[in-house]
Amino acid sequence: MGRFVFKLPDLGEGTAEAEIVAWHVKVGDTVAEDAPLVDMLTDKATVEMTSPVAGKLIEIAGAPGEMAAVGGPIAVFEVEGAGNAAGAAAPAAAKPAAPPPEPVEAPVAAAPPPPPPAAPVRAEAGPAPAAVARAEGAKPLASPAVRRRAEDLGIKLGHVAASGPAGRITHDDLDRFIAGGRTAPASSTLARRTAVEEVKVIGMRRAIARQMQESKRRIPHFAYVEEVDMTELEELRVHLNATKRADQPKLTMLPFLMRALVRVLPAYPQINARFDDEAGVVHRHAGVHIGVATQTSQGLVVPVVKHAESLDVWAAASEVARVAEIARSGKGSKEDLSGSTITITSLGPLGGIATTPVINHPEVAIIGPNKIVDRPVVRHGQIAVRKMMNLSSSFDHRVVDGYDAAEFIQRVKAMLEHPATLFMD
Amino acid sequence: MAETITTRLLILGGGPGGYVAAIRAGQLGVDSVLVEGDRLGGTCLIRGCIPSKALIHVASKFEGMAHAAAHGSKGGAKDGISLKSAPVLDMAQTVAWKETVVDKLNGGVTALLKRAKTRVVGGWGRFTDAKTCVVETKDGPVTIRCETVILAAGSVATALPHIPFGGDVISSTEALALGELPKRLVVIGAGYIGLELGSAFAKFGCEVTVVEAQDRILPLYDDALTKPVKAWLEKAGVTVHLSAKATGWEKGELVVEKAGETLRLPADKLLVTVGRRPNTEGWGLEEMGVDLAGGFVKVNDRMQTSMAGVYAIGDLVGEPMLEHKAAAQAHVAVEVIAGQNRRFDPASIAAVCFTEPEIVSAGLLPKEAEAAGHDPVSAVFPFQANGRALSMEAGDTGGFVRVVARKSDHRVVGLQAVGAHVSELSGEFAMSIEMGARLEDLAGTIHVHPTLSEAVHEAALRALGHAIHI
Numbered sequence: 001m002g003r004f005v006f007k008l009p010d011l012g013e014g015t016a017e018a019e020i021v022a023w024h025v026k027v028g029d030t031v032a033e034d035a036p037l038v039d040m041l042t043d044k045a046t047v048e049m050t051s052p053v054a055g056k057l058i059e060i061a062g063a064p065g066e067m068a069a070v071g072g073p074i075a076v077f078e079v080e081g082a083g084n085a086a087g088a089a090a091p092a093a094a095k096p097a098a099p100p101p102e103p104v105e106a107p108v109a110a111a112p113p114p115p116p117p118a119a120p121v122r123a124e125a126g127p128a129p130a131a132v133a134r135a136e137g138a139k140p141l142a143s144p145a146v147r148r149r150a151e152d153l154g155i156k157l158g159h160v161a162a163s164g165p166a167g168r169i170t171h172d173d174l175d176r177f178i179a180g181g182r183t184a185p186a187s188s189t190l191a192r193r194t195a196v197e198e199v200k201v202i203g204m205r206r207a208i209a210r211q212m213q214e215s216k217r218r219i220p221h222f223a224y225v226e227e228v229d230m231t232e233l234e235e236l237r238v239h240l241n242a243t244k245r246a247d248q249p250k251l252t253m254l255p256f257l258m259r260a261l262v263r264v265l266p267a268y269p270q271i272n273a274r275f276d277d278e279a280g281v282v283h284r285h286a287g288v289h290i291g292v293a294t295q296t297s298q299g300l301v302v303p304v305v306k307h308a309e310s311l312d313v314w315a316a317a318s319e320v321a322r323v324a325e326i327a328r329s330g331k332g333s334k335e336d337l338s339g340s341t342i343t344i345t346s347l348g349p350l351g352g353i354a355t356t357p358v359i360n361h362p363e364v365a366i367i368g369p370n371k372i373v374d375r376p377v378v379r380h381g382q383i384a385v386r387k388m389m390n391l392s393s394s395f396d397h398r399v400v401d402g403y404d405a406a407e408f409i410q411r412v413k414a415m416l417e418h419p420a421t422l423f424m425d
Numbered sequence: 426m427a428e429t430i431t432t433r434l435l436i437l438g439g440g441p442g443g444y445v446a447a448i449r450a451g452q453l454g455v456d457s458v459l460v461e462g463d464r465l466g467g468t469c470l471i472r473g474c475i476p477s478k479a480l481i482h483v484a485s486k487f488e489g490m491a492h493a494a495a496h497g498s499k500g501g502a503k504d505g506i507s508l509k510s511a512p513v514l515d516m517a518q519t520v521a522w523k524e525t526v527v528d529k530l531n532g533g534v535t536a537l538l539k540r541a542k543t544r545v546v547g548g549w550g551r552f553t554d555a556k557t558c559v560v561e562t563k564d565g566p567v568t569i570r571c572e573t574v575i576l577a578a579g580s581v582a583t584a585l586p587h588i589p590f591g592g593d594v595i596s597s598t599e600a601l602a603l604g605e606l607p608k609r610l611v612v613i614g615a616g617y618i619g620l621e622l623g624s625a626f627a628k629f630g631c632e633v634t635v636v637e638a639q640d641r642i643l644p645l646y647d648d649a650l651t652k653p654v655k656a657w658l659e660k661a662g663v664t665v666h667l668s669a670k671a672t673g674w675e676k677g678e679l680v681v682e683k684a685g686e687t688l689r690l691p692a693d694k695l696l697v698t699v700g701r702r703p704n705t706e707g708w709g710l711e712e713m714g715v716d717l718a719g720g721f722v723k724v725n726d727r728m729q730t731s732m733a734g735v736y737a738i739g740d741l742v743g744e745p746m747l748e749h750k751a752a753a754q755a756h757v758a759v760e761v762i763a764g765q766n767r768r769f770d771p772a773s774i775a776a777v778c779f780t781e782p783e784i785v786s787a788g789l790l791p792k793e794a795e796a797a798g799h800d801p802v803s804a805v806f807p808f809q810a811n812g813r814a815l816s817m818e819a820g821d822t823g824g825f826v827r828v829v830a831r832k833s834d835h836r837v838v839g840l841q842a843v844g845a846h847v848s849e850l851s852g853e854f855a856m857s858i859e860m861g862a863r864l865e866d867l868a869g870t871i872h873v874h875p876t877l878s879e880a881v882h883e884a885a886l887r888a889l890g891h892a893i894h895i
Contacts, residue, residue, distance in 0.1 A: 141836070141861040151766045166836035168861040 002083025004053050006075040008068050011040060011047050016202040017067045018047070020074075023060060030056050037075065040068070055079035069200060142169040150174060161194045204298040215361040218277060220397045223356040226409050230372050231387045233419045240313075248314050253389075254292070254346060255316035257369060259422045260415040261342065262288045262309040268408045272341045274362045275399050282364070282399050291340030291360055292320055294327045301327040302360055304340040342367070355392045364396035365405070367412075429568045430544070432458040434762060435558055437550055437708065438577035440467020442739030442751035444534050446575050446759050451541025453763040458569055460560050462549035465534045468579055468740075469748040471527055472598040477621055479523040480601060481779055484628035487514055491630065504818065514629060516605050523601070552709030555732050573734045575758050576715075576722060577751065578708060580701040580740035585613065588674045594695045597622060606631055607693035611679050613671045615642040617778040619698035620654065624781045627661045634664045634690050636671050636681055643778065647790050649805075650843045653823035657781045703741045719743075726768045728758040736762065750774050775855040777848040782822045785847045787854035788839035794829050799838055803829040804888035806880045808844045810895050813875040819845035826850070826880040828867065828888050835863040835889075846877060853881060864888050 011018055021039040025031050033054040040047050055077035061068055068074050077083075140157035142150070146169055150157050153174075160177045162169045180194050201209055230253070237251050244251070265272040269284040276283065288309045291302040303323035305311070311319060326332045343360040344367050351371030359366045370390040377386045391413065395405045415421050434450055436443045439461030450457040464471055490512035496502045498509050538545055546569065548562035555574065560567045582596040590596055600622050608631065612623040615637035627633040635642075635658075642658075642665060643651045658665055669683035679695055681688040703721050716723045716731035721743045728736045736758040739751030753771065760767040775787035788794075794801035808814035808824040824844025830837045840854035857867060867885035872878045886892040 143860045147770065148767075151768060154766055164861070165865070166831070166834035166861060166863050 001078055002081055003058075004055060004077040004079045004083040005073045006037075006052055006077065008040070008049075008070050008072055008074045010070050016200050016206070017069045020062050020064050020066050020068055022064050025051075025057055027057055027060060030054075031077070049074075051075075051077075053077055053079050067203070069202070140169055141167050146171055146174060153178065159192065208299050211361065212358055215358050219359050219361060219364075221356070221359060221394045222397045222402060222405070223392065223394050224402075224405055224409055225354045225390055225392045226413055228389050228391050228413045229377070229386050229417050230389045233416055234372065234387045236419050244314075249317040249321055251313060251317050252320075252348075253369065253372070254320055254344065255311075255313040256416065256419065256422060257344060257367070257412075258290055258305070258308050258311075258316050258320075259313055260412045261290065261344075261367070263415060263422065264408060264411045265342070267411070268404060270400055270404065271365045271395070271408055273364050273399065274341060275364050275396060276362060277398070285341040287341070289339050289341045291343035291363070292323060293343060293345035293360075294324045296328045296330070298330065301332065301337065302340065302343060303327040303332055303336050304338065306339065344369070347371075351389075354390055357392060357394050359394050359396055364399050366394050368392040368394075427566045427568060428564075429570065430458055430546070431570045432456055432544070433572050434458070434575065434759075435460065435569050435571035435573070436575045436577060437552075437558065438467065438579055438739075439463070439465040439534070439545070440577060440579050440739065440751065441469050441748040442577035442579070442741075442755045443467070443575070444538060445752040446577065446738065446755035447543040448537055448541040449756055449759040450762075451538075451543055453759060455759065455763050458544045458546055458571070459538065460546050460548070460550040460558060460569070462547070464531050465538065465545070466527070466531045467748075470530050470534070472601055474748060475530060476523050476527055476601045477597070477618075477625070478779060479526050480519070481621060481625045483519050483522070484625040485781075487512055487630075488628035514606065516603060516629075520602055520604070550708055552712050555713040555715075555735050558709070573762050574713075574736065575728075575755070575762075576710070576730070576735065576737040576741055577739050577755070578704040578710075578741050579751075580746050581704050582697070583700040583702045585671065585697055585699060588613070588671060588679075588695070588697060590697065593677065593693065594674060594697060597696070597698055600626075600694070600696050603694070608632060609692050610634070610694050610696060611636065611690050611692035612696045612698060613637075613679070614698040614700070615639075615665060615667075616698060616700065617643060617645075617780070619696065620658075620780045621778065622696060622698070623663060624658070624661070627658075627663050628781075632662075634666070634692070636666045636669045636679065636690070638668070638670055640668045642667070643780070643784070645776070646778070646784055646786060646841075647792060649825075649827070650784050650786070650790075650841055653782050653843050654780045654784065656823055661781070701740065701746055703743075705741065726757075726770055727761045728754050728769060729761070745774055745776060747774060747776060771859065772861070773855060773858040775851045777851055779848065782819070782824050782844045783846065783848045784841070784843045785851045785854060786839070786841040787851065788837070788858045789829060790839060790841065791827075791829050794831075794838050797838075799831045800833060801829050801838065802832045802888055803827055803839075804884050804892075806884040806887055806892065806895060808877070808880060810883075811877060811880045813877050813879070814844060816875065817845065826877075826884045828864065828881070828884040830864050830888055835865060837862050837864060837867065837885075840881070842880070844877070850878060850881060853878060 008018065018040040021041045023038050024036040031037065031051045031054065034050045037049050037051045040049055057075060058078050059076035061072065061074040141162065142157055147157065155177065157169055160169050160173055163173050164170045176196050177194055180192055233256055237253065237256065241251055265288055270282065272288055273282050273284045287307045290305045290308045292305060294301050294303060303326055305316065305319045305323055308316060323336055326336050340360065340363060342363055342365050345357045346369050349371060351369065353370055355368045355370065357366040357368040370392055372387050372389040374385050375388040376383050377388065391409060393409055434455050434457040436446050436457055436459045439459055443459055444465060447457050447459045469475065490508055493502055493506045494508040494511040496507040500507045546560050546562060546567055548560040550558045550560040552558045556571055558569045560569060584590050588594055597618050606629055610626050610631045610633045612619045612633065612635045615635050619635060620642060623633045623635050642655060666681060666683055669681045671679055672682050673680040674695060677691055679690040679692055681690060705722065713735060714732045715735055722730055722737040722741050724730055724737050724742045728738050730737050738754035738758050740746040754769050757767045757769045773788040775785065778784040789797060791801055791803045805825045805827045809820045811820065814820040814824065822844060824847065826842040828837060829839030837857050840857060842850050864885045867881060868889055870882065872882040883892050883894055887895065
């Protein structure tokens with residue numbers, strides 16, 4: 001009896017993972033070849049997978065609702081003959097990503113969220129593991145062409161990690177070794193690091209990648225950076241935090257910047273907008289819906305503070321805290337995560353001197369406040385220490401002219417430097 | 426006035442090491458001069474591999490006809506061929522034909538060197554120091570000064586001190602140029618040269634006796650590989666005395682000590698093939714300040730000797746003394762001279778033996794693999810179960826293909842075969858080992874039907890536990 005590991009085949013162009021919809025069989029069942037096995041959901045459709053072999057199903061890779069990576073194992077069969085996996089000592093690849101649900105215990109719905117599927121592990125058919133450690137002093141194994149190339153490059157093959165069968169060093173191994181630099185000697189802290197980890201760009205990361213690529217590909221960005229004296233605003237902020245009521249949130253700089261934006265934007269309707277470039281229409285919004293770029297464990301998420309023009313600084317601070325929490329928990333609804341007309345991206349204490357933020361397509365502007373620092377500035381002919389902050393911004397040059405953008409930022413700057421104006425009609 | 430030539434590279438010896446080095450030098454734009462006192466081509470081409478294969482070819486043809494004639498006009502031969510009268514061999518003509526083959530190849534080498542723009546200086550060279558060689562040409566001495574030297578002086582047949590060459594005591598060189606067949610031939614040494622030539626003369630109908638000091642024939646191979654050869658020798662009526670010591674040559678008789686007894690073996694010719702030794706004498710090697718190691722010129726894996734600018738290749742630098750090894754080393758030496766980073770570091774140097782039947786071996790024998798700590802698995806596929814072998818009457822000689830692989834990762838570490846025409850499998854054998862093939866690679870390669878190579882495929886399948894035709 002052997003083990004046969006069924007790996008999720010490629011279900012279509014660009015599909016890196018698919019969701020398990022339903023199993024047609026359960027662990028312990030004997031399955032005929034080509035019998036329905038499992039339904040998998042891709043971006044495009046539900047696909048019924050049939051069993052590639054006849055045998056007894058002994059492991060499955062996940063419960064309905066879980067994701068399975070293309071190329072990763074989704075089922076293990078016990079089959080007649082040798083199978084395609086080593087016998088008693090099952091290779092890592094044959095282990096399911098999550099324990100199969102126990103029918104006796106709590107129903108799946110009540111179970112804690114399953115861990116994300118393990119990264120697919122490449123398993124070689126046959127008895128040899130994918131990468132073989134070379135015994136000390138053993139002669140490296142490589143084809144004459146690889147050996148010659150290594151000689152030409154002055155590389156000792158003994159230092160190159162092998163990925164080929166039986167520990168064969170391939171051209172790719174050599175490429176990886178070269179890419180990893182080849183100046184440091186082996187051993188000690190100067191040892192070359194030759195490992196290369198393959199990380200599939202899937203799920204959240206894929207969504208981020210797609211969005212960023214769209215933004216940078218479609219939008220001709222221009223960046224504008226201005227310096228803002230935040231001394232007075234900081235004094236006000238510190239005062240408000242010191243005297244706030246217990247039920248009021250702690251104020252950061254962000255609600256004040258939002259306040260400045262909602263005050264200035266009506267004069268620059270082309271900046272508070274969404275540009276449907278395929279239709280050739282700019283939707284200029286009266287309401288200011290501010291996206292707040294938020295770092296989560298899954299990556300960048302931009303929840304939206306809706307109608308910021310209707311919120312005072314306290315309400316804005318509460319709303320920012322609420323949407324950020326929603327984003328971090330991963331439970332944001334479509335409503336919370338879309339519809340912004342302009343975005344603020346702040347790295348807080350990591351803010352740096354200047355950034356060139358990427359516009360959140362289809363918006364046309366993004367504002368990135370940098371770090372507030374004490375800086376010597378010339379005031380009234382004297383050097384003074386002031387709390388200075390740079391304000392970086394990017395605009396879509398197709399629909400926002402540089403002159404207008406500069407003027408807009410100058411007005412935001414004026415408001416922030418004279419905080420009383422934020423609250424005056 | 427003596428002529429003086431200045432060159433970047435001087436190559437001593439026009440054998441398969443030297444002439445390949447010269448051609449490669451031409452390709453790399455390294456100006457070179459090649460010195461050779463004999464015809465171009467070296468031992469291999471003029472008095473070794475090529476002429477012996479020509480002779481073996483004729484011998485096999487003759488044997489086939491003699492076999493057919495044995496049935497006379499009665500017919501009844503298995504393959505349906507019979508000859509009314511016995512074939513007649515004109516040995517002088519055979520040797521003359523062999524010479525045309527040698528001439529053709531010699532002419533080919535000459536043309537290749539011309540195309541490579543190598544200057545060939547004909548004459549025996551003698552080094553006066555590591556950068557200067559004086560060649561006695563037919564037009565007087567020529568002094569060659571060079572920046573670098575490749576020594577490719579080859580090897581010579583080893584003589585037995587108590588039975589020196591001369592008269593009817595001959596080496597392989599003379600054996601390949603006999604005007605007439607000896608009636609009785611005694612061969613000292615059951616290595617590949619002695620058995621190849623001894624077998625050929627046996628096919629010609631000579632009475633052949635082989636005397637070997639060791640207790641086995643072809644000591645480089647294991648018993649399984651030599652068994653079919655032993656069986657053929659027996660069938661062909663070749664007497665083989667093992668553990669027998671040739672002590673003297675007296676009045677046309679070889680005196681042999683064997684198991685305390687003294688045998689006297691009468692012979693018309695006594696062929697001495699007890700090995701070859703590097704040709705390190707008579708050309709001024711001692712003037713070059715080059716270290717030796719065990720009689721060979723000592724070199725590193727870049728073919729560099731202990732003297733800067735002096736390289737050595739081929740039989741001169743060690744075993745195995747094989748044409749293809751010399752040529753491979755020639756590539757390395759010239760490329761290093763041309764500034765490339767090269768090493769002589771083959772995974773295997775395959776060797777063939779044109780006995781009856783042929784033997785080929787690449788990499789490690791099972792016992793060698795075991796000794797090297799590979800924990801090997803080996804599998805054999807007999808030619809008895811191979812269609813092509815059966816179709817050319819080569820299925821019942823006991824021949825087979827054997828694969829030796831590591832149990833742990835199935836890497837092929839050795840491939841051997843014995844059988845008709847198996848020398849042609851050497852390419853696949855060498856390639857598999859050089860590429861680091863696994864059993865799965867051999868098993869996963871479609872081998873052409875009907876060919877002998879299918880036995881390689883089947884041996885690999887058998888090692889994996891699922892041969893088809895056995």
